Amino acid sequence: MENNENAPVFEAYESEEDVLHGELSFEGEFSRERIGWSRPAVFIVLAVVAAALLGIAAMILLLPKSDGHPIINEVMTSNDSAFLHPDHGSVDWIELYNPTDRDIDLGGYGLTDELKKQYKYTFPTGTVLKSHAYLVLYCTGGTTASDADPYCTGFALSQEGEQLYLIDGSYVELDEVNVPFLETDTAYARTESGAFAVTTVATPGEKNMLSGQ
Numbered sequence: 001m002e003n004n005e006n007a008p009v010f011e012a013y014e015s016e017e018d019v020l021h022g023e024l025s026f027e028g029e030f031s032r033e034r035i036g037w038s039r040p041a042v043f044i045v046l047a048v049v050a051a052a053l054l055g056i057a058a059m060i061l062l063l064p065k066s067d068g069h070p071i072i073n074e075v076m077t078s079n080d081s082a083f084l085h086p087d088h089g090s091v092d093w094i095e096l097y098n099p100t101d102r103d104i105d106l107g108g109y110g111l112t113d114e115l116k117k118q119y120k121y122t123f124p125t126g127t128v129l130k131s132h133a134y135l136v137l138y139c140t141g142g143t144t145a146s147d148a149d150p151y152c153t154g155f156a157l158s159q160e161g162e163q164l165y166l167i168d169g170s171y172v173e174l175d176e177v178n179v180p181f182l183e184t185d186t187a188y189a190r191t192e193s194g195a196f197a198v199t200t201v202a203t204p205g206e207k208n209m210l211s212g213q
Contacts (some may be wrong), residue, residue, distance in 0.1 A: 075189075092139040092156060094157075103128050103129065109123045110168075113157065121155065137151045159181065189210070
């Protein structure tokens with residue numbers, strides 16, 4: 001076989017330094033070139049990656065952790081005799097519950113059945129929901145909150161079904177409940193598992209109970 005003096009010649013790696021540098025030599029018509037990363041470049045890249053990972057980990061650790069928030073706990077969209085308000089009679093109502101171990105200031109929070117109007121009802125300044133306590137809101141269409149009765153929402157509920165939203169003071173949606181059609185004097189109540197169920201045992205301002213309990 002004839003030797004081609006112009007063919008490239010590959011040099012074998014003879015040391016760890018050669019391997020790290022990735023030396024590859026060409027002789028003949030090609031000039032000698034080095035292909036690969038040097039040791040300092042590898043260390044720099046590793047340092048940058050490590051710094052980025054540490055930064056991400058620090059951001060995750062510094063993220064505020066939610067310690068709970070008030071929830072929509074029970075709803076009645078067609079009230080006839082299940083619950084009577086001393087001034088407004090048999091109005092529809094929404095019950096909130098604070099499942100946390102701390103009191104929550106609801107001032108500036110919003111409650112709505114229309115997400116485009118997040119603050120259809122705005123909780124008055126100084127409204128505090130105690131830990132593990134309940135708050136009943138009266139859905140009196142046309143009757144808005146006043147100093148005499150600050151818990152009238154100003155909007156009524158539809159018996160055919162409602163989508164209710166609880167919004168905090170920073171436009172963050174805290175809770176959403178899709179209320180189905182309900183028979184008169186029937187409530188839509190949250191169970192201990194967090195799911196909702198229809199019940200004929202209405203308990204505004206108290207622990208929820210399902211029919212048959």
